[in-house]
Amino acid sequence: MPDFSFLDTQLDIKVVDEEVEVIDLQGEIDPRIKLLSHSSRNLLHACPRKYELYKLKSNSVSTDPEREQESEVTLNFGSVVGVGIQSVIEGKSFDRAVLDCFLEWEIDLDAATERQNKSYYRAIYAVKKFYDLYTLGAISDYELVYYKGKPACELSFNIILPNGYRYRGFLDVVLRHKETGEIIVLELKTSSGIAQPAMFQNSGQAIGYSVVLDELFPELSSYSVYYLVYETRSYEYKPMHFMKSLSKRAQWLSEMLLDIEKLELYHKSDLFPMHGESCYSFGRPCEYLGICEHSNLQLTKPYTNLVEAYVKEDEGKYQFNVDFETLIERQLEKTSEH
Ligand code: SF4
Numbered sequence: 001m002p003d004f005s006f007l008d009t010q011l012d013i014k015v016v017d018e019e020v021e022v023i024d025l026q027g028e029i030d031p032r033i034k035l036l037s038h039s040s041r042n043l044l045h046a047c048p049r050k051y052e053l054y055k056l057k058s059n060s061v062s063t064d065p066e067r068e069q070e071s072e073v074t075l076n077f078g079s080v081v082g083v084g085i086q087s088v089i090e091g092k093s094f095d096r097a098v099l100d101c102f103l104e105w106e107i108d109l110d111a112a113t114e115r116q117n118k119s120y121y122r123a124i125y126a127v128k129k130f131y132d133l134y135t136l137g138a139i140s141d142y143e144l145v146y147y148k149g150k151p152a153c154e155l156s157f158n159i160i161l162p163n164g165y166r167y168r169g170f171l172d173v174v175l176r177h178k179e180t181g182e183i184i185v186l187e188l189k190t191s192s193g194i195a196q197p198a199m200f201q202n203s204g205q206a207i208g209y210s211v212v213l214d215e216l217f218p219e220l221s222s223y224s225v226y227y228l229v230y231e232t233r234s235y236e237y238k239p240m241h242f243m244k245s246l247s248k249r250a251q252w253l254s255e256m257l258l259d260i261e262k263l264e265l266y267h268k269s270d271l272f273p274m275h276g277e278s279c280y281s282f283g284r285p286c287e288y289l290g291i292c293e294h295s296n297l298q299l300t301k302p303y304t305n306l307v308e309a310y311v312k313e314d315e316g317k318y319q320f321n322v323d324f325e326t327l328i329e330r331q332l333e334k335t336s337e338h
Helices: 038-046 048-055 065-089 094-104 120-135 210-216 246-269 305-315 324-337
Strands: 142-144 153-160 166-177 183-191 222-231 236-245 320-323
Touching: 038 048, 038 246, 048 246, 065 094, 065 120, 065 153, 065 166, 065 183, 094 120, 120 222, 120 236, 153 210, 153 324, 166 210, 183 210, 210 320, 236 246, 246 324, 320 324
Parallel strands: 153 320, 183 222
Antiparallel strands: 142 166, 153 166, 166 183, 222 236
16 A cells, blocks of 8 residues: 555655755745645644644654554554555455555564553454454445456545645545445544544535545436444444535635635744644644744754655545536536435
8 A cells, every 4th residue: 555644744855865856846835735635734723833844844842752652553553554454345365454454564573552452462463353243244235346357445535726736635545335226435543432423423624535535426416425434442344434425515615715815824924823822732832832933944944856756746646636616617507416
């Protein structure tokens, strides 16, 4: 499975024998700021200053090995559980699913975070638990959808927005009911807390998936999203079901435009607001606490030719690319049909 972590992590370009040239953006907004995703929008809403530092990669964040390890384990844990479940749904044996998981885990096999109860072996346990549910027929009424001869798993999409902004995302699994033909999106999550429907009910993440479903099933006007959340403390899966409609997509797109307007305004004002209420969340202080008030010159990495190449390369990575105008046209067509 490809590495999708670049969506939400900072650009960390490693330079080997290549000349690095700083690019003068001449007052234009840094293209890294324009790369949106579901997680980065959450970050923007929580604290615009944190979003800015995260995107422009702070130079001066004090390194906390425990925090670093925890975030690496969390990232790998989520990817491995996702890959394992997708492998099972694709009809692979449990041993083959474990091999896929092993190949996906990118850090020390013994790395773990007790605080979140996550490790490689606990991820395998989660996959085994899903495998048992699957073999007992938990989703036997549904079949996996295929796109261009391949399983509809981890489908990537890229929405080209006004002023050079882009929203990128990945859809976990598309399933079809064997009798009714109902299309559902399976969204795989892990949580170290207690999963609550309110955590996902109004989340815009699943609305973005309509971009992919538009291509696969143009006649679709609404679809179901099943969240399957693995709780790392109870070792249980919690299923949750929500309907997503076209009207919700219209609102989601409008909110995206508002985010872009806000980013442009922050840039013009040379002020990404600090939301002090977000300095402590998920049981720990923000990694930029104590430094975020310093100037960007001290904190961020410049836009270079290598970063520019990375941003350009990112544009070509997605299976589904759609521009904003086309989305609006489709939205209007579908609205008039119903
Ligand atoms: S410490 Fe607080 S204000 Fe500063 S970036 Fe983090 S969340 Fe924002």
